[in-house]
Amino acid sequence: MKYYFDLANHTERIVDEDGIEACSVADLRIQTAMAVAEIQREEPDGLDQWAGWRLEVLDAAGQLVLVIDLGRRLHVPSIKYS
Helix, strand or coil: CEEEEEEECCCCEECCCCCEECCCHHHHHHHHHHHHHHHHHHCCCCHHHHCCCEEEEEECCCCEEEEEECCCCCCCCCCCCC
16 A cells, blocks of 8 residues: 655645555554654754654545654664564
8 A cells, every 4th residue: 555754744744745655554654663763863963853843644545544743752662683
């Protein structure tokens, strides 16, 4: 299924025109959390610039599936492969 990642705050919206494919909502949640965590690791002092912004994940029908507050630190456990 295709999902779209829009960035929004109380006055603006940046619409994702391309979207991504995910095999399930659980897979989508993991991929989204890992991507946001990576951004936050790359800019550890940048949370202030994201205050008031959220990542809204919508399905192909435009239904809201997931919302992540980008102004808050997201904690994702490390994945270890053996």
